[in-house]
Amino acid sequence: MNINNVLCFHDQPGVRRRGLILTKGGMDTQPSVDLVVEAIKSLYNNPNHTLKEEAGRWLQQYQNSVYAWTVSDQLLQRKLDVETCYFAAQTLRSKIQSNFNELPTEVHESLRNSLLEHLRAITGTTDTVIRTQLCLAMADLILLMPEWKEAVPELMQKLSEPNQILTLLEVLMLLPEEVDSRHLRLGANRRQEVKEDLQKSSAAMSQLLQSCLNTSTDNSLTLQIMVLKCYSSWIILGVVPLNTMHSSSVLHLAIRVLTQHTSTQNIHEAASDCVINLLSRFEKESEPGLEQSMYETIIRLEDPYQLSVSEEDMEKCLNYCRIFTELGESFLLRMVSAPPSSPHFTIPILDTVLLCCSHPDYELPDVTFNLWYRLSEELYSRNDDSLVTVFKPYIERLIVCLSRHCQMEPDMVGCLSEDEDFAEFRTRVSDLIKDCIFIVGSSSVFRQMYSQLQQAQQWEQMEASLYVMQAVARNIFPDEEEVVPAVLHQVLALPFTLHQAVRVTAMRLVGELSEWIDRHPETLQAVLQHLLQGLQDPVLASDSATALESICAKCREQMTQHFTGLVQILEQIDKFNLKPDPAKGLVKGAALIVSIMPKDQLEGAVVKVCELQVSPLVAIMDAPRAPKLVKNSPSDPVLYLDRLADVFRHVSPSNGCVIPAPHPCKGVVEATWPALSRCCDLYADDERITERTCRTIRFAVRCLGIQSAGLLQPLVTQLIRLYESHNHSCYLYLGSILVDEYAGEPGCIPGLLQMVQAFIAPTYAILSKPDGLRNHPGTVDDFFRLNARFMQRAPLAYLQTEFLKSIVECGLLSTVLEHRVNCKITLVL
Numbered sequence: 001m002n003i004n005n006v007l008c009f010h011d012q013p014g015v016r017r018r019g020l021i022l023t024k025g026g027m028d029t030q031p032s033v034d035l036v037v038e039a040i041k042s043l044y045n046n047p048n049h050t051l052k053e054e055a056g057r058w059l060q061q062y063q064n065s066v067y068a069w070t071v072s073d074q075l076l077q078r079k080l081d082v083e084t085c086y087f088a089a090q091t092l093r094s095k096i097q098s099n100f101n102e103l104p105t106e107v108h109e110s111l112r113n114s115l116l117e118h119l120r121a122i123t124g125t126t127d128t129v130i131r132t133q134l135c136l137a138m139a140d141l142i143l144l145m146p147e148w149k150e151a152v153p154e155l156m157q158k159l160s161e162p163n164q165i166l167t168l169l170e171v172l173m174l175l176p177e178e179v180d181s182r183h184l185r186l187g188a189n190r191r192q193e194v195k196e197d198l199q200k201s202s203a204a205m206s207q208l209l210q211s212c213l214n215t216s217t218d219n220s221l222t223l224q225i226m227v228l229k230c231y232s233s234w235i236i237l238g239v240v241p242l243n244t245m246h247s248s249s250v251l252h253l254a255i256r257v258l259t260q261h262t263s264t265q266n267i268h269e270a271a272s273d274c275v276i277n278l279l280s281r282f283e284k285e286s287e288p289g290l291e292q293s294m295y296e297t298i299i300r301l302e303d304p305y306q307l308s309v310s311e312e313d314m315e316k317c318l319n320y321c322r323i324f325t326e327l328g329e330s331f332l333l334r335m336v337s338a339p340p341s342s343p344h345f346t347i348p349i350l351d352t353v354l355l356c357c358s359h360p361d362y363e364l365p366d367v368t369f370n371l372w373y374r375l376s377e378e379l380y381s382r383n384d385d386s387l388v389t390v391f392k393p394y395i396e397r398l399i400v401c402l403s404r405h406c407q408m409e410p411d412m413v414g415c416l417s418e419d420e421d422f423a424e425f426r427t428r429v430s431d432l433i434k435d436c437i438f439i440v441g442s443s444s445v446f447r448q449m450y451s452q453l454q455q456a457q458q459w460e461q462m463e464a465s466l467y468v469m470q471a472v473a474r475n476i477f478p479d480e481e482e483v484v485p486a487v488l489h490q491v492l493a494l495p496f497t498l499h500q501a502v503r504v505t506a507m508r509l510v511g512e513l514s515e516w517i518d519r520h521p522e523t524l525q526a527v528l529q530h531l532l533q534g535l536q537d538p539v540l541a542s543d544s545a546t547a548l549e550s551i552c553a554k555c556r557e558q559m560t561q562h563f564t565g566l567v568q569i570l571e572q573i574d575k576f577n578l579k580p581d582p583a584k585g586l587v588k589g590a591a592l593i594v595s596i597m598p599k600d601q602l603e604g605a606v607v608k609v610c611e612l613q614v615s616p617l618v619a620i621m622d623a624p625r626a627p628k629l630v631k632n633s634p635s636d637p638v639l640y641l642d643r644l645a646d647v648f649r650h651v652s653p654s655n656g657c658v659i660p661a662p663h664p665c666k667g668v669v670e671a672t673w674p675a676l677s678r679c680c681d682l683y684a685d686d687e688r689i690t691e692r693t694c695r696t697i698r699f700a701v702r703c704l705g706i707q708s709a710g711l712l713q714p715l716v717t718q719l720i721r722l723y724e725s726h727n728h729s730c731y732l733y734l735g736s737i738l739v740d741e742y743a744g745e746p747g748c749i750p751g752l753l754q755m756v757q758a759f760i761a762p763t764y765a766i767l768s769k770p771d772g773l774r775n776h777p778g779t780v781d782d783f784f785r786l787n788a789r790f791m792q793r794a795p796l797a798y799l800q801t802e803f804l805k806s807i808v809e810c811g812l813l814s815t816v817l818e819h820r821v822n823c824k825i826t827l828v829l
Contacts, residue, residue, distance in 0.1 A: 030067040033074050037084055044083045063091050066102055069111075076118050076134075082127045089118075089133035096140045097183055108145050115141060116158055122167050131167060132174075139174040143184055143194055152201040156208060165212060166226055172205060173230040176237035198239040205234060210249045221267060228254055228270040236277040242287035245278065255297055258323070261304035265315050272319035279323070282330040291331075295346055298327055302352055314361060321356040321364045328353050328371045336378045340386045350394045357401040362425050365405055369432055372398060376436045388439055395439045396448075399468065402429045403449065406464040408501060415501045415539070430471040442475035447483045453490070459499040466491070466505045473512035478519035488513060488523060492530045500539045507531075507540050511547030514554035521558050527551065528562060535569065538577035545582035552589025559593050563605065566590050570612050580632050580639065587613070587643040591650035599653070603664040606651055610668045613644040614675050621675070621682055629686075637679060641692040644672070648699035663707050669700045673711055676700070680718060684726050694730040698737050705741060712742060716751060720758040727762055732782035735759065736789045743793035753801060756790060759783070760803055764810070773814055780814050787811075 039062070042055035062068055068091050075088035092115070095102070103111065115138055122131050142151045152172070159168035178184065179194055186194075209227045231250040234240045245251055257263045257271035275298070282291055305320040331346040338344040357365040372395070379388055406426050408416065416423040437445060446469055453465040469487065476484060491506045510527060517523055531551070534544030552559050552566070559566070570590060573583055587609065594605045617640040629636060653664055676697055683689035697715070701708045716738065723731040735755055742748040763783050767773050773780055787807055790798045798804070 031062060031071065033071055033078070036062060036071050036075065037080060040084050040087050043087075059087075063094060064099075068092075068095055069103070073114055079121075082130070085130045086127065086133065089130050089137065093133045093137035093140065096137050096144065100140075100144045100185075105147070108147065112141060112145065112148060119159060119167050119171070120164060123163060131170060135167065135170040135174050136178070138171050139178045140181075140184060142175060143178055143186060143190070146190060146193065152198065153204060156204065162215075166223065168208075169212070169223075169226040169230045172208075173226065173233045176233040176239065179237060195237065195239055198234065198237065199241075202234060202240045203244070206231075206240070206244065206248065206250070213249055213253060221264065224253065225267050225270045228257075228267070228274045232270070232274040232277045235274065235281065238281065238285075242281060242285055242290055245287075245290055246293070250274070251278070258301055258320075259304055261307045261311075261313070261316060268316055268319055272323055275323055276326045279326045279330045283333070292345070295327065295349070298323060299349070299352065302355065305356070309359060314363070317356070317359060317361075317364060318367065321353075321359075321367045324349060324352045324356060325368045325371050328368075329374060332371070332374055332378065336375070336382065336387060336391075340390050343390060347390075350391075354394065354397050354401065357398060357405075362405045362422070365401060366425060366428065369428060372432055373435060376439060379439060392439055395436050396444075398436070399433060399440065399445055400448070402433065403452065403464050403468045405429065406467050407460040408463060410458060410460055412460075412501070415504050426467065430467070433468060433471045434475075437472050437475050442472040443477065443480055443483065445469075445472050446476060446480075446487070450483050450487055453487075459502050463499070463502045463505050466502065466509055470505060470509040470512050473509055474515065476513070476516055478516050480516065484513065484516055485520075485523075488517075488527075492526055496537075503540055504543050507534050507543040507547055511543075511550040514547075514550040517551065518555040518558070521555075524551075524555060524558050528565075532569075535576050541577045542579045542582040545576070545578055545586050549582070549585035549589040553592055556593050556596050559589075560597060563590070563593055563597075566593065567608055567612075570609065573612075574616075574634050580642070583639075584643055584646050588646045588650050591647045595650065595652045599664060602653055603667065606647065606665055607668050607671075609647055610644060610672060613640045613647070614672055616640050617644070617679065618675055621678060637683065637689050638692045641679070641689070641696045645692070645696040645699045648696070648703040651703060663704050665703050666707050669704055669708065670710060672700070673714075677714070677718060680722060684722055684728075687728055687730075690726070690728050691730045694728075694734045698734055701737055701741055706745065709742070709745075709748075712738065712748065713751065716755045720755060723759060724762050727766055727779070729776070729778040729782040732759060732763070732779065732786050736782065736786040739786060739789040739793060743790060749794050749797050752790070752794075753797065756786065757801070757803055759786070760806070764806075767810065784811060784814065 036059075039055045039059050042051055043059060046052050046055065062071070072088040072091045072095070075084055076092070079085060096111075115134070118134055119138060122134070138155075142148060145151075148154075152175075155168060155171060159165075159171075176198060179186075179191055179198075209231055212223055212227050215223070227250055231240070231248070251274070254271035254274040257267050258275065263271070275294075279294065279298075282294075301320055301323065305317065308316040308320065327346065328349045331344065331349070335344045335347050353368050353371065357368060359365070375391060376395075379391060406429055408422075416426070433445070449465040449469045453462055453469075456462040456465060488510070491509060494503060494506055496503075510530065517527055528548075528551070531544045531548045534540040535548075537544070548569075566586075567590070570586060573586060576583075578586075590609050591606075594602060594609065597605055616634070617637055620635055620637050620640075623635075626635060632639060648665070648669070651665055676693060679693045680690065680697075683693065701711070716735075719731045719735060722728075738755070739752055743752055763779060766776055766779055769775075787798075
């Protein structure tokens with residue numbers, strides 16, 4: 001917007017009160033009110049989609065202009081229809097929130113008076129969405145207008161008519177909520193000043209709310225809800241002193257509503273929020289009498305909670321659960337700080353929270369998770385066994401409740417989909433149990449779940465017990481001899497006719513027990529046989545592969561004896577029904593085993609594993625190129641590039657391979673290079689395949705380190721040629737890897753500097769396009785990573801280059817971008 005725009009408020013002819021008039025604006029001319037009305041009608045009602053979009057773009061331009069102040073004011077005066085008034089109110093609120101700096105200080109008072117008139121004009125027939133927008137506008141204006149002293153008392157005076165009470169209450173409700181809004185440009189001093197002003201007005205506000213409750217009107221329920229919401233808003237901001245709440249009629253209303261489970265849902269929720277906001281204050285503030293009173297009151301809410309459960313009123317059950325949980329969280333620090341010999345008086349609230357956890361619907365225990373997380377963190381950080389003993393029974397009961405909630409529906413066919421809400425809940429349960437397991441001990445949970453497994457009559461009960469075991473299996477002591485052998489024996493003996501969900505979970509449990517299996521090698525043969533059978537089952541194949549990867553990682557010494565069998569599995573890997581990641585996991589497992597082989601066996605083993613990936617890759621490149629590539633199919637080069645990358649990434653020789661002796665992978669990397677180079681050229685127009693090829697080369701270079709020097713010149717030459725024609729940012733990233741590995745070698749620096757210089761022209765051509773920096777974040781990030789690496793590895797040579805100045809200038813331009821950019825080079829300079 002032009003800074004010469006001048007806004008003025010003055011009386012308009014024919015208009016009884018003050019309106020907004022602008023002399024200039026961001027648009028060429030001020031649009032007429034009728035034109036804006038026509039655009040609004042087109043936006044909301046025109047059946048032509050193209051015209052609706054055009055109207056939307058024009059209205060957005062209008063809202064961004066300075067003329068929106070005037071026209072919105074005039075639209076609100078006309079009161080044409082709901083759509084027009086809502087659009088005008090929303091625009092005015094948006095302008096105050098985001099463009100208040102457009103207005104000179106001398107017109108703030110006129111804007112305030114105009115907005116007050118709009119609020120006073122609200123009637124019982126005014127749509128609530130319009131009222132809310134205008135109330136938000138007034139709340140934001142108060143916050144942004146420090147010269148308006150005594151704003152709350154003035155509002156109470158100006159909006160004192162009975163038909164204006166709801167409007168007044170909504171402004172008073174929104175005002176504290178907006179104080180910490182990230183949308184408003186308020187400094188910390190202004191926020192503190194507002195809080196102090198509200199605290200001074202809290203007594204008058206409380207008196208107003210009490211008088212509202214004493215007034216009998218036709219909409220008394222709506223009024224009560226608004227009173228509760230308003231009081232709740234002031235409580236959470238901390239501007240209502242705790243010592244004034246003993247006698248608060250609003251708090252008494254909230255408690256009365258909660259003790260009557262027959263209350264309507266809206267007021268029940270408002271009362272719950274009010275109590276919860278009060279409880280949250282107890283965490284940082286202390287008012288002993290009120291704390292004791294509120295605790296005793298909330299404990300008595302167990303009865304209405306049980307009535308809500310019996311009536312299957314889920315919303316009210318959730319409200320009660322939120323209250324119980326908030327009480328537990330608010331007093332948690334005092335609970336864990338009290339000596340075990342003299343427990344804090346609020347600890348029994350955990351029994352009430354566990355009562356909610358036993359509700360048939362898993363939404364209720366989900367509400368309580370943060371309480372249990374915080375409890376586990378406090379106990380872990382304090383490391384006090386006597387304190388753990390106090391809370392151990394609660395966690396034991398919690399885990400039993402959660403295991404029941406993890407049970408699937410008895411009539412479910414197949415396995416849970418990962419994107420189902422219930423699957424996500426089970427994942428959260430698993431994470432929570434892992435966090436709390438140190439309190440009760442993994443062996444204890446394993447024993448408890450095994451007992452449930454033995455007693456299970458239905459498949460879903462078995463699966464839930466196995467699922468909890470899977471969550472804690474990695475925490476089992478490797479020398480455990482009582483329960484794990486029996487569990488493993490039962491899992492390996494599960495019949496093939498059992499529900500597939502049970503078999504899948506059991507297979508995952510085997511993988512999680514890999515560390516225990518490593519300490520009990522006598523079980524390995526049976527486990528491997530079980531996993532091999534699972535690989536041949538389409539339902540279990542991916543989970544079997546993941547479990548086998550875990551076994552390879554943890555039982556490497558024993559698995560060297562089974563490497564031949566593992567290679568045979570890799571030879572048939574594409575015939576199994578495997579997802580891409582589990583298939584890569586098998587290759588990774590083989591690479592981990594290869595790493596600990598003796599030097600005389602290692603080279604042959606890594607050649608064999610790599611050949612199994614390179615051969616199909618070459619076959620794909622030799623075959624006629626398909627018109628459309630099917631991702632993750634055997635004809636997708638990415639499938640084999642990713643597996644090859646995992647070999648180079650995870651083969652880390654540990655037996656007798658001492659530098660400067662030749663790296664055992666040197667030969668296979670050099671033998672693989674022609675295929676990778678060809679892949680770069682053949683698929684240069686496919687960004688996805690190119691990125692994966694560069695990733696594979698990256699790990700090959702990292703694997704050999706300086707011993708990959710033979711690849712440096714052909715690789716740099718190819719990168720320069722390809723980047724000039726295709727501009728994929730992964731070429732820049734791979735260049736930064738080469739700089740990281742070779743810039744420490746004086747003889748390599750000139751060639752690497754030539755590479756950087758060759759990258760500059762194509763990069764600047766991309767970034768100099770309109771919005772080039774913003775539209776190519778990957779190029780920006782990778783280009784400056786490359787330069788930062790050079791600055792770190794060979795600063796003297798880099799600082800003497802002629803192109804340095806242009807890179808610094810480009811870096812300075814990039815620092816204004818919203819996305820994270822690697823501009824370390826600019827900061828260093």
